[in-house]
Amino acid sequence: MDFEQLRPPSDTHNNADLLIWAMYLLEGNEKWVDVEDLYLKAFELAPARLSWRTKKDLPDYKKCSKALQEIEDSSNRYHLNVLVKDGSYKRRLTRDGYQWCKHHEELLKGLYQGNIVPSAKGQDDERKIRSLTRSDAYQEWLSTGHDSLDLWSLAEAFRCTAETSWPIWQTRLEEHFGAAERNGKSDLLAFIEASTALVREEKKDK
Numbered sequence: 001m002d003f004e005q006l007r008p009p010s011d012t013h014n015n016a017d018l019l020i021w022a023m024y025l026l027e028g029n030e031k032w033v034d035v036e037d038l039y040l041k042a043f044e045l046a047p048a049r050l051s052w053r054t055k056k057d058l059p060d061y062k063k064c065s066k067a068l069q070e071i072e073d074s075s076n077r078y079h080l081n082v083l084v085k086d087g088s089y090k091r092r093l094t095r096d097g098y099q100w101c102k103h104h105e106e107l108l109k110g111l112y113q114g115n116i117v118p119s120a121k122g123q124d125d126e127r128k129i130r131s132l133t134r135s136d137a138y139q140e141w142l143s144t145g146h147d148s149l150d151l152w153s154l155a156e157a158f159r160c161t162a163e164t165s166w167p168i169w170q171t172r173l174e175e176h177f178g179a180a181e182r183n184g185k186s187d188l189l190a191f192i193e194a195s196t197a198l199v200r201e202e203k204k205d206k
Helices: 015-025 035-045 061-072 095-103 105-112 124-133 136-144 151-157 166-182 186-203
Strands: 083-086 090-093
Touching: 015 035, 015 061, 015 090, 015 095, 015 105, 035 061, 035 090, 061 083, 090 095, 095 105, 124 166, 124 186, 136 151, 136 186, 151 186, 166 186
Parallel strands: none
Antiparallel strands: 083 090
């Protein structure tokens, strides 16, 4: 099959294309690559997307393995004949796979190296970000700035109440800050920092 007959990469982030690009960066057209090295490279490119749910500094083997299975599943309509295997653990780019990466290099580099690769839909980070960006408190803050913040609207945004203790508030704020930071959400980070300052001031003597 000529590489031009293969489907083009998605113009949005997905784990299968990410894995193929990681293989290309590892020069998998010239040597056999162990799947564990492949997964680590993909995680290096997209830690927010491929991490464990509770341990953000570790790659989730299942997510990486699922992406590899998608690439190699010949019954999948998105199947790409881009990898060849040597046993269970060694992979190499086919000639078509290498040409596919070269041909789509600008798009793939932009998606997986140009900026932070966001969490996949449904992941814990993505849920936190979606909930917070849709909150009335955040939308009001975007429009009017710091003066619009109040404890009651923030309580709804961060799933607390005005009576919630500072330690619980702090945990909620830090969780959301981590999600925003891993996904490069600068406006959201500024909002969470402003929210933290207000809540800390309100709660410091309570």
